Amino acid sequence: MQLFCPSKHTIFLDTNGESHCVPLSGTIRLDEPAELSSLSLTLMQTILVDNERHTSGYYNHKERSPKKWFQRHKPKEQQYNPSSGKISFATEILHCNLSTLPTSYQTCDHGFSLSIPCDIPASIGTLAYNISYELVASATTTSGRDLTTRQTLQICSVKIPGPQEVFHYVRTFPETKLRAEFILCPQLLASDEQRSGKHISAQLLLRDVATPGPRHGELTMVVVKEVTWHVEEIQKWNLQHTEGKPITITRQKRTIATSGLKGRWTGAKLDAVNVGAEDTRIPIPFDITIDSGADALTDFTSEHSLSAPFLAVKHRLTVTVVTGSETVNRETGSLVDKRDTVRVLGATVPIPVHEYAEASVVSERLGASDGMLPQYDGSGTPPNYSELLQRCI
Numbered sequence: 001m002q003l004f005c006p007s008k009h010t011i012f013l014d015t016n017g018e019s020h021c022v023p024l025s026g027t028i029r030l031d032e033p034a035e036l037s038s039l040s041l042t043l044m045q046t047i048l049v050d051n052e053r054h055t056s057g058y059y060n061h062k063e064r065s066p067k068k069w070f071q072r073h074k075p076k077e078q079q080y081n082p083s084s085g086k087i088s089f090a091t092e093i094l095h096c097n098l099s100t101l102p103t104s105y106q107t108c109d110h111g112f113s114l115s116i117p118c119d120i121p122a123s124i125g126t127l128a129y130n131i132s133y134e135l136v137a138s139a140t141t142t143s144g145r146d147l148t149t150r151q152t153l154q155i156c157s158v159k160i161p162g163p164q165e166v167f168h169y170v171r172t173f174p175e176t177k178l179r180a181e182f183i184l185c186p187q188l189l190a191s192d193e194q195r196s197g198k199h200i201s202a203q204l205l206l207r208d209v210a211t212p213g214p215r216h217g218e219l220t221m222v223v224v225k226e227v228t229w230h231v232e233e234i235q236k237w238n239l240q241h242t243e244g245k246p247i248t249i250t251r252q253k254r255t256i257a258t259s260g261l262k263g264r265w266t267g268a269k270l271d272a273v274n275v276g277a278e279d280t281r282i283p284i285p286f287d288i289t290i291d292s293g294a295d296a297l298t299d300f301t302s303e304h305s306l307s308a309p310f311l312a313v314k315h316r317l318t319v320t321v322v323t324g325s326e327t328v329n330r331e332t333g334s335l336v337d338k339r340d341t342v343r344v345l346g347a348t349v350p351i352p353v354h355e356y357a358e359a360s361v362v363s364e365r366l367g368a369s370d371g372m373l374p375q376y377d378g379s380g381t382p383p384n385y386s387e388l389l390q391r392c393i
Contacts, residue, residue, distance in 0.1 A: 011157045012160055031108070047309060179208055183202065209281065217329065221280070226261070231257040256294040320344060
């Protein structure tokens with residue numbers, strides 16, 4: 001018996017957090033026609049955790065569920081291999097009975113269309129753990145012969161960016177009125193550009209950079225001399241599950257991108273209109289590039305259950321700003337005093353890291369949606385849904 005189906009299945013995540021995917025179609029082929037008493041297809045998930053990279057314990061758990069035509073998340077017993085120091089969690093994500101009555105098939109090919117759950121994490125591999133999937137086709141002939149075949153299935157998760165795919169964060173600093181606003185916008189690139197890595201356009205906006213000076217009629221202005229940043233990937237997992245005891249979370253982190261800029265950034269040029277403005281700003285644009293060689297994972301969270309451990313991957317951006325100060329005349333804006341006082345400010349914000357769909361994929365999905373979206377009668381012009389693509393690029 002052989003199993004023929006795509007080796008890769010993609011789950012699309014939209015800007016509202018909802019997941020979508022098309023059914024997985026394929027064929028189960030028998031080596032020769034046979035009368036079958038049963039024919040089924042199962043999607044198995046295996047989570048392999050390196051026991052030497054955490055301090056939590058492990059547990060054994062079994063759970064039975066009634067036999068159904070369609071079953072999801074049937075837990076299996078975890079297996080621990082002391083010699084390798086690894087723990088394996090096997091979970092039955094989906095089970096579909098393609099036949100429950102004895103049937104005589106005149107053909108060797110049996111097609112199927114399987115609806116894969118959209119809330120499962122993508123296939124990943126790290127030093128601490130990996131998640132993999134496997135399709136298992138099983139058949140039993142009326143003579144009692146068991147047939148089984150397996151195929152690895154790679155689950156991929158890509159995000160469809162929308163016009164609101166812009167992230168805003170605000171941070172304050174102790175002992176200063178300065179406020180920092182971060183604006184992050186992931187870039188939608190073509191397939192050849194995506195091979196170079198992930199790109200995020202960013203802007204640091206320092207606000208309230210002007211304060212009253214030491215003398216009447218003067219302002220003290222913040223001057224930025226250097227900006228550095230780095231992106232960290234944080235992996236979390238937990239294997240311990242004991243009633244009445246707190247759950248211990250193990251985590252490890254690594255830096256996947258770092259860079260910086262040197263220069264001189266000041267607030268808007270002072271003139272008769274904006275001299276003394278309460279909210280003088282310093283905008284500093286910069287680009288964040290995560291090279292493909294960093295093998296960055298996408299953000300995800302796998303909920304903890306009795307049959308599988310808690311797993312999560314998040315990313316954070318840390319920005320360090322080196323500033324000085326200048327004193328200017330409130331009326332003319334001319335420089336009165338320049339100090340070499342150096343202050344180092346730091347802030348950390350979440351940064352989303354996803355695999356984004358290529359521009360051509362977004363265009364195809366929008367084109368397919370045009371026929372399903374509502375049409376309008378009368379002289380009014382219907383909205384152009386393809387404008388969404390232009391706003392995403």
